[in-house]
Amino acid sequence: MGDHRATAKVRVNGAPAEATLFCTDPPGAANGGGGDGGELRWRCAGGAAAERVLSLDADVLGVEARGKEVVVKAFVLPADAAARSVSCAAGAGKGGGGRRRRRRDYVFEMAAGEDAAAAWCDRMRGSLDSLGRPKRLFILVNPFGGKKCGKKIYEAEIKPLFEAAGVNVTMQETRYQGHAREVASSLDLARYDGIVCVSGDGVLVE
Structure with missing residues (x-):
């Protein structure tokens, strides 16, 4: 030290x-x-x-x-x-x-x-x-949630922060109800430090 x-x-x-x-x-x-x-x-x-x-x-x-x-x-x-x-x-x-x-x-x-x-x-x-920040994140974006601004919010406000921080991201848009559950069930969690949801509460419920 x-x-x-x-x-x-x-x-x-x-x-x-x-x-x-x-x-x-x-x-x-x-x-x-x-x-x-x-x-x-x-x-x-x-x-x-x-x-x-x-x-x-x-x-x-x-x-x-x-x-x-x-x-x-x-x-x-x-x-x-x-x-x-x-x-x-x-x-x-x-x-x-x-x-x-x-x-x-x-x-x-x-x-x-x-x-x-x-x-x-x-x-x-x-x-x-040394801060132990995440380096690899999986992003679930629901373009239909809330006011249908999920993708716009991600591209304009969230993605630039991850890029500046040098975080490697994999982004997946959900296309229909239940899609987030399907993606999560087949995801290799060992490849990522965390999962981020850009959506209303629907994706979290799934």
Whole structure:
């Protein structure tokens, strides 16, 4: 078990800042044990804005290195609704529209270059992997349930989150009453970490 802290000069979505990455190796991390994952903090140059904080566990879906950039794929509250933080990015905080979480990418351009970006990316990936999140999911979508918006909701709101988190998904649309029961009865559950239903209560009842 150990704590890891790294600080770097960066540009966050184009704005100069100093960022600190704090990661914790939880007990049993090597065996897939859970932990809080740590956090990523940054403050805009000049110190006028409040410090921005992303919890790797609660806010970050995934991370990707692109040259000297680290792209943090987040699912966060609007900046003006989160009392703990204000984003460095220009225009953030306008039109908050309530406290519903939204997908957002934070691009950290590392002043130290590609090696630093790769190191930060690897460290964050290791922390995310230690959380024990599902990697393979089977999705049942009922396009006829509720207001017949099941497929639209999945494509627009749910699928992008799984893609950002690097989750492998198998999606099956139900075509008639009882179809979900047939699919579930023949499913090899060992291939998946979980089953997700996008529907009204009909699929769950089946």
